Structures are given as C-alpha cells and as structure tokens.
C-alpha cells in the first residue's frame with residue numbers, strides 16, 4: 004500500500020480540471036494545490052504557524068541543499084525534517100538531481116548517477132538513485148522524487164532519448180532502494196523533453212510500475228509556451244486518472260490556471276517567495292513592484308481582497324519605504340504572496356466543485372488582462388479543453 | 394506627558410509615566426525600555442510576528458534617518474507615523490539617530506544636523522525639523538541636537554555642540570508655538586557635553602530651563618560605537634553629575650546599546666528609559682541572550698551541579714551564546730531551556746544554527762523574538778528587584794554571570 008491515496012471529488016464537465024482529496028501521512032491535502040518551496044528547511048522567514056494560518060498543507064524541501072546542510076545524519080538524529088523545522092503537515096522533497104545540474108557547472112551524468120565536484124571542498128562526489136533515495140528517506144518527506152536524468156528543454160535527439168530511458172532505469176533502482184514505502188510515496192517523473200513520441204513512451208513505461216503518483220518534468224525550462232502546454236496536456240492524457248499529477252516548477256498564476264484546466268493537480272515554484280524578496284506583491288491584476296516610486300503615496304492595502312488579515316495593516320506606501328530598506332518587508336510580502344497563491348488554488352478548487360470552472364477561468368483572465376489581450380498560447384491551450392475565452 | 398518618582402532605590406528611580414493625548418489611560422512603569430525599530434518596523438518582524446512577542450514596550454522609538462526623507466508622503470497620508478507604520482497602538486517616540494550604528498561624523502554645523510539612513514545623508518534645520526514632525530505626529534520627539542561628540546572630542550567642539558543644541562532647541566520651541574498638530578506632543582531635550590563635566594552640567598541646566606518634558610542624554614559616542622562606556626573610568630561619575638543637574642520630575646532617557654548588567658548600572662545612576670537596540674545587535678550577530686535574572690541564578694547552581702555530576706554538556710556561561718558556533722550543530726535543546734518565548738517553545742539550537750549557517754532570514758526572526766522577549770523580561774525583573782530591595786543581589790548575579 005502506498006503512503007498516498009487520492010479521492011477524486013469533482014471533475015470539471017468542460018475541461019480536464021479536477022478537485023481531489025490527497026491523503027498523506029502528515030496531511031489531507033486539497034487539490035489542485037500549490038506547494039511553497041522551503042529550500043533549506045524554512046520558507047523564507049516564515050514560521051510554520053504562519054503557514055498553518057494560511058491553511059498551507061504541504062510544502063517542499065530541497066534534497067540537494069538539505070543533504071549538504073545540515074546533512075542526512077543530523078536530520079535523522081533530529082527525527083526527520085518535520086521535527087527539525089517544527090512542521091507537522093506534509094512535505095515533499097525533490098531528488099537533488101535537478102538542483103545539481105542547474106547549480107553546478109561541473110556536474111555530469113553517467114549511468115551510475117550524477118557526478119559532481121563539491122562546491123565546498125572540491126572533492127568528486129556521486130549522487131546515485133540509491134543515494135538520493137537514502138537521503139530522502141532520512142529527511143522523511145511524505146512524497147519523495149525519483150532521481151531523473153535532467154536535460155535542458157532545448158536538447159533534442161540521441162541525448163534526449165538516452166535521458167528518457169535512463170530515467171526509467173533509474174526509477175527501477177529508486178523503487179528498489181526505497182526503504183520506507185508505507186511512510187513515503189515515491190513519484191516517478193515523465194521525461195522526454197518536447198518530443199511527443201519520447202514523452203509518450205516514457206509515460207507508458209512509468210505507468211507499468213506500481214507507484215502512488217506521477218510528476219511531469221523537463222518543462223518550465225525556457226521552452227516556448229506553445230510547446231509547454233502541449234507537453235503538459237499530452238502527459239495528463241497518458242497518465243491514469245486515479246493518481247495525482249504533479250507539474251514540477253510551475254507557479255505563475257496564468258500557468259497554474261491553464262495547467263489545472265489541462266488536468267494537473269500539484270504545483271511548486273520558488274517564484275512567489277523569490278519575487279517577494281525583490282519587493283513584488285502578487286495581486287489578481289498581476290504584480291506590484293512596491294519599490295516603484297508610484298507607490299510612495301498609494302495608501303491602499305496591497306490587495307483589499309487578500310485573505311491574510313495582517314495585510315490590512317500595511318499600506319503600499321509604507322511597504323514602498325520598507326521594501327527599499329528592511330528585511331521585515333520581505334517577510335510581509337512573502338506571507339502575502341504565499342497567501343495569494345493558496346487563495347488562487349482554493350478559488351479554482353471551489354469553482355471545480357461547483358462545476359463553474361470555465362466561468363472562473365474567464366473571470367481570472369479578465370482581471371489579469373483587462374485589455375482583453377490574452378496570451379495566444381493560453382487561449383489555444385484552454386480551447387483544447389473546450390474553454391473559450393471571450 | 395507626566396512623570397513621577399515613587400521610590401528611589403540604590404540611586405535608581407521607580408517611577409511612572411502618564412502619557413498624554415491618545416494614550417492618556419496608559420501608565421508606564423519605569424525603569425523600562427522602548428521598542429527599537431528600523432524604519433518604523435520592529436527589526437525582522439512584521440505585524441503578525443511581533444504579535445508573538447509578549448510584553449512589547451508601550452513606546453516605540455523611531456529614528457528619523459530612514460523616515461525623514463519620506464516626510465512629504467507621510468504628511469499626505471495624514472494620520473501620522475504610528476498609523477503609517479502599523480504600530481498605531483504604541484506611543485511613538487521619534488529620535489534623530491538609529492541607535493544601532495555609528496554615524497558619519499563631521500556633518501553637523503550651526504545651521505543643522507545630518508541624519509543617516511539607507512539613502513545616505515539627510516540634512517535638517519529647525520524649520521524642516523518641525524515640518525517633518527508635523528507630518529509624523531509623534532507622541533514624543535527628540536529635539537534637534539548636535540550629538541556628534543565622543544570621549545576624544547576637544548573642549549571647543551563640545552562647547553559648540555552644547556551651544557548648537559541649545560540654539561536648535563530655542564528655535565524649535567519658538568516654531569512649536571505656532572504648531573497646532575504638535576501641541577499635545579512631548580518635546581524631549583537632548584543633553585550634550587561629551588566627557589566634559591562643565592559642559593555636561595551647563596547643557597543639563599540650560600536644557601532643563603526650557604519647556605521640555607524629558608531628557609535624552611547623548612554625545613558620549615558617535616552613534617553606536619561598540620564601546621562599553623562603563624569601562625571608561627570617568628563615565629559613571631560624569632553621568633551622575635549630569636543627572637544631578639536635571640529636575641526630578643522628568644524622565645531621563647539613554648539610547649545606548651546596553652546589556653542587562655549595564656542597564657542596571659545606568660539605572661542606579663538615575664536613568665529611567667532605555668532602548669532595546671541591544672537585543673537587535675545580538676540578533677544581527679547570531680547571538681542569543683541567556684542571562685539568568687533569578688536570584689541566585691539558577692543556571693549557575695545548575696552548572697555547579699553539572700560539574701559535580703561530571704556531565705560534560707557545554708556550559709552556558711556568560712550573558713549570551715553564539716548560535717553560529719559549531720557546538721550547536723546537534724544541540725536539540727531550546728536556545729534557553731525554560732524560556733517561554735515563541736522561539737524557545739518551538740525550535741532548537743540545532744535548527745537555528747542551521748538557519749544561520751545557510752543565511753536564512755528565519756534565523757533572525759527567531760532570534761529577534763527570543764532576544765526581545767528576554768530583554769523585555771529583564772526590565773520587569775529589574776523593577777521587581779528594585780521594589781523588593783534585591784537590586785544588589787541582582788547585580789551580583791549578573792556580574793557573576795558575565796565574569
């Protein structure tokens with residue numbers, strides 16, 4: 004039995020959107036869900052209580068960072084990441100591979116695993132599928148990810164094909180190495196770049212394995228949006244309905260709405276928290292760069308409809324002063340932006356439950372693009388699931 | 394604002410402040426500290442995190458350096474600094490300088506004073522100063538003053554600093570007569586004179602002769618110098634001689650970054666109101682206040698026991714611990730066992746060490762909560778100890794811990 008079960012509560016009668024209840028050892032998670040990223044075992048200055056108050060049920064940790072500092076031995080000694088960071092709800096960890104390939108220039112991939120030079124002491128190290136799972140077993144997240152062979156989304160041809168097949172071989176090694184299958188659910192990752200054929204073959208292979216859910220990987224790496232949505236919808240078509248689908252690294256509001264329509268259930272992205280550090284607040288019309296001089300005499304709150312009560316105490320004008328100087332501003336904006344993302348997901352979910360999702364989508368796009376100039380790719384993507392924007 | 398002394402203990406005054414205006418029902422007991430802020434916000438703590446700190450001081454100090462450049466926008470806001478910074482339930486005390494850093498010296502003259510913020514220098518003369526205060530509508534406000542002096546400043550410059558400050562004060566008092574907005578705000582005079590007794594006493598007497606509601610004693614260092622003023626031989630007697638020239642019925646304020654022991658010493662010399670910049674400075678260094686205020690200190694007796702039992706846990710000696718230190722790596726105890734702050738109730742030294750090690754903002758959020766909690770708690774212990782006549786025991790205990 005997997006450490007995850009999915010209960011589909013509602014299916015949009017127009018698009019592929021759905022609302023589910025995902026049961027994990029540490030939380031009952033309503034989907035579609037956005038998972039904020041707490042890279043180092045903390046979400047950018049927020050305490051777990053603030054996340055609980057925002058009704059956040061699941062967040063991410065990064066295996067590469069946590070494996071390095073504080074390291075799996077300490078996390079095990081602390082009783083897992085949950086205890087270490089005082090977070091009693093669900094966690095998801097990535098495999099560490101993506102971070103390695105994207106952060107370290109010297110990483111290269113062999114059949115054994117990802118070879119890299121430690122950025123800290125220069126020694127040669129190797130992250131194998133077994134090692135990745137071992138670390139993730141120590142961290143103890145509810146959902147863990149297989150190590151995959153990550154290639155840039157612009158890569159084509161032989162290397163892409165090799166990466167796809169290697170990802171499947173590595174999945175088998177991960178499944179074998181996984182020591183805590185009843186406490187932690189292992190997700191394989193659909194790869195295949197922007198090649199429909201490879202992606203199809205990959206998904207077909209993965210669904211032969213006994214796993215609790217699936218991730219869609221290799222996207223959101225700078226490919227064109229028109230390629231992006233086609234690969235997403237192809238993947239959700241191939242994956243079984245009864246398992247959750249996690250679209251990795253996606254978190255812009257427009258992308259979330261479109262990809263929920265295409266049948267994705269789970270998302271993560273550093274964007275809302277990262278942008279807060281630069282003084283940006285997310286609102287339904289896009290984002291406010293509060294460092295901008297135009298906010299110096301704007302005495303309105305960030306967003307009058309923000310569900311986070313504390314936001315009502317602050318004017319944009321004061322945050323403008325603070326954002327240019329003090330870390331407290333980052334804290335306030337991070338909470339707001341996470342609140343915005345979670346609220347967006349909740350609103351979507353509610354509309355799916357009431358079978359009014361297409362109306363929601365229309366309203367969302369009207370708010371975000373008041374001129375009516377919707378992005379072509381989004382119009383196309385939504386049309387493919389029978390939602391036509393006016 | 395009204396201040397009255399109830400009792401004098403060991404030279405220190407147990408008193409109470411009755412603020413006027415919108416806080417007229419509050420009674421603030423002294424000795425006490427104010428809430429130190431950066432650009433009008435508690436450092437690292439937004440509104441909802443500050444709520445998790447208990448015993449937040451009634452008075453919030455806001456230095457003008459980072460805020461004065463925005464005075465026109467805040468005037469347009471129209472509801473004053475307290476409401477603007479989301480600290481409207483606090484009494485707002487505007488001061489000239491941020492007590493956490495050294496100011497760039499040599500920029501003051503008889504026409505005005507240089508304030509320092511992230512945007513650099515902001516020069517202010519009495520008329521701009523009154524204009525800024527009218528926009529900010531503070532409950533208390535420090536008079537414009539030339540405090541750019543320290544232990545090395547020569548007599549000529551000290552005389553000038555005293556004279557400049559008195560001139561600014563006279564100018565300000567005159568301008569204030571026309572100010573409707575500030576008529577309920579309390580002007581706090583600033584005492585100068587560096588390390589010269591004569592100038593100190595002249596400044597104290599002359600300032601007392603003007604319509605001020607309290608005194609901020611400055612000019613011992615140029616902003617925060619990191620120097621322990623008590624290590625200078627002349628400081629204590631100088632401060633006592635300055636204070637002796639001040640009237641009994643007005644509070645005396647110092648913004649110096651002082652540990653609990655230093656606060657106690659200054660209290661005994663007659664200071665009533667302190668800053669909470671000290672816990673902020675500890676936080677910035679990754680350090681946590683672990684001073685024990687119980688008499689006799691529990692940690693000292695616990696340590697003795699530990700020594701006897703041969704337990705080799707790292708001892709908690711000193712007034713604070715450094716959480717950047719590797720020894721915290723697998724220390725799963727709270728920062729200060731027994732502390733009931735939000736940080737200690739939920740997190741371990743090991744976790745905070747990890748957060749510091751990875752430069753995560755949360756480290757500073759948590760340490761700020763703990764350090765504020767412990768520092769604020771010290772002031773209630775200090776008042777209690779003074780009231781119960783155990784001030785010397787408290788001092789002995791603090792000295793024992795810092796040795």
Ligand SMILES: [Zn+2]
Pocket residue numbers: 305306309310311314338339340342
């Ligand atoms: Zn908000």
Ligand SMILES: [Zn+2]
Pocket residue numbers: 728729732733734735736737738763766
């Ligand atoms: Zn504490």
